Amino acid sequence: MASPQQIVVVGAGVSGLTSALCLAEAGWPVRVWSAAPPERTTSVVAGAVWAPPRPAERAAETIAWIRHSLEVFRELAADPDSGVQLSPALAVGELTATESMSSAAQLIPALRPAHPTDLPEGFRVGFRATLPMIDMPHYLGYLTHRLAAAGCEIEEHPVRSLAEAADAAPIVINCSGLGARALVGDDTVRPLFGQHVILANPGLRQPFLEINNGPEWVCYFPHPQRVVCGGISIPDRWDTTAEPDITERILARCRRIEPRLGEAEVLETITGLRPDRPSVRLEAEPLGKARCIHNYGHGGNGVTLSWGCARDVVRLVSPDR
Numbered sequence: 001m002a003s004p005q006q007i008v009v010v011g012a013g014v015s016g017l018t019s020a021l022c023l024a025e026a027g028w029p030v031r032v033w034s035a036a037p038p039e040r041t042t043s044v045v046a047g048a049v050w051a052p053p054r055p056a057e058r059a060a061e062t063i064a065w066i067r068h069s070l071e072v073f074r075e076l077a078a079d080p081d082s083g084v085q086l087s088p089a090l091a092v093g094e095l096t097a098t099e100s101m102s103s104a105a106q107l108i109p110a111l112r113p114a115h116p117t118d119l120p121e122g123f124r125v126g127f128r129a130t131l132p133m134i135d136m137p138h139y140l141g142y143l144t145h146r147l148a149a150a151g152c153e154i155e156e157h158p159v160r161s162l163a164e165a166a167d168a169a170p171i172v173i174n175c176s177g178l179g180a181r182a183l184v185g186d187d188t189v190r191p192l193f194g195q196h197v198i199l200a201n202p203g204l205r206q207p208f209l210e211i212n213n214g215p216e217w218v219c220y221f222p223h224p225q226r227v228v229c230g231g232i233s234i235p236d237r238w239d240t241t242a243e244p245d246i247t248e249r250i251l252a253r254c255r256r257i258e259p260r261l262g263e264a265e266v267l268e269t270i271t272g273l274r275p276d277r278p279s280v281r282l283e284a285e286p287l288g289k290a291r292c293i294h295n296y297g298h299g300g301n302g303v304t305l306s307w308g309c310a311r312d313v314v315r316l317v318s319p320d321r
Contacts (some may be wrong), residue, residue, distance in 0.1 A: 004042075006169040007317070010159050012036065013043040014136075014302050015295055016175035017143040018310040023173070024150035026314055032147070033157035033165060035179070041276055042177060045196060045272035046303055047221040047228045048131040049089065049207055052105050052299040058279050059186045063231045065280075065308025067107055071130035072307040074109075083138030089220075091112060092126035093211040121258045125211075133207055134303055135223040166290035171312055173293050177275035180296045185307040186281070189297060191273035193237035193278065197229045197250045199264040218253040226267060229254040233300070235276070242269040282309055284316045293317060 004027060009020040012034030024030045038044070050073050052066055076082040092114070105111065114126035144154065159165055165172040174180060181189040199263060204222035211217070221228045229250050247269050255262045277297030284293045293316045298305050 006031070007173060008027065008033055008165045009170045009171040009173040009175060010034070010162070010165055011110070011175035011179070011296075012038045012154055012299075013041040013175065014046075014143075014306050015043075015144070015177065015298060015309060016173070017093055017140065017147065018306040019173050019175055019254040019295055019313045020152055021143055021147050022307075022310040022314050023317060024147060024152040026318070028317070030147075030150075030152045031302075032152060032154040033159055034154065036131070037154065037156060037157040038144055039137060041140075042274065042278070043302060044136050045194065045197070045270050046134075046136050046300075047219065047230065048134045048136050048173050048303045049087075049209070051091075051209070052107060052133070053299075054305065059314075061157075061195055062280070062305070064081075065106070065305045066310035068311055069304055069306055070107060070132065073134070073173075074112050074314070077132060079217075080144050083135040085133055085135075086130050087133040087205065089129050089131045089133075089207040089209065090118065090126060091129065091209045091211055092119060092123040112162055120179055131207065131221070133221055135294045136303075140221075147193050160293055162287055166287045166292070171293070172287055172290055172315060173295060174243055174319075175295050177296055177298075177302075178273055180275070180281075180294070186277075186297075189275060189277050190236050190240055192276045192299065193232070193234040194230065194274055194300070195242055195246050195269065195271045197247050197269050199227045199229060199261055200267055200269045201227050202223060202260045202264045204260065208254075212232070216249065216253075217312070218257055220254050220258065220261070226259065227264065229261070233274070237279065238273065240273060241272045242271050273307065275302075276300075280305065280309065282312055 007030045009032045076084040077086045109128045110130040207221045209219045219231045276299045281294045281297045
């Protein structure tokens with residue numbers, strides 16, 4: 001196509017940046033509008049590790065999205081500047097036994113049962129796997145640099161309506177996350193409050209994740225300079241104030257599993273609101289004289305789904321290419 005149309009991507013979290021990057025590197029002129037820069041979005045609070053989400057609506061598409069994301073993250077792990085590394089993870093909890101048989105779980109690299117002696121006290125079932133782990137502050141910076149190299153500008157530009165973006169470009173990509181609730185009147189979008197405690201890394205390399213159906217669980221993700229400890233999920237809570245009681249529960253659980261965290265310095269406590277929805281909304285619709293492609297509602301799986309969803313955004317933008 002000789003002269004691609006201008007595109008505005010709304011949102012600078014991981015979904016917005018990845019969608020913009022895939023479009024820009026495919027030759028589209030792209031601008032990103034966001035109320036906050038990438039380092040102040042919800043995405044920077046994530047752990048984060050690629051892991052198959054639990055079964056939900058659009059299951060076949062979800063598997064395709066996470067499969068493609070896994071392929072890209074494995075490639076990025078070879079680049080020391082990306083903030084992505086392949087890590088030997090341990091997942092525990094009663095749900096791991098049944099979830100390991102799902103189609104999505106079969107994608108997990110080197111998935112195998114954990115030896116009983118490797119399981120912490122109180123857990124009877126667990127699995128080992130090699131998972132992409134993403135240092136989000138580093139990774140968002142990496143995406144931003146790649147976007148700049150592709151000629152894409154990130155602008156701090158709060159969007160009050162998608163019509164405003166449509167006035168600036170004939171194609172709009174809505175990656176507004178939780179903001180979609182007000183921006184498009186989608187009442188199925190709701191916040192899931194999360195809180196992480198960041199510790200100095202005492203030399204850990206193996207991520208640990210408890211899988212359960214409750215509102216709290218044990219997890220820690222060791223990055224080169226820090227360990228992200230969690231986790232908690234409180235539906236429909238908009239207040240992002242960190243709670244000392246939650247911090248203490250997170251530290252107690254993580255230090256019981258990994259005693260080396262006991263003396264690790266607490267660097268900070270961070271919070272964020274995951275953009276929950278019954279299913280991801282990834283579809284195109286008319287927006288006045290423009291076209292809008294929605295890509296939001298990823299819940300706590302934004303990183304895991306990011307590259308697969310971005311690939312489909314490109315397909316929806318240019319179905320004939």
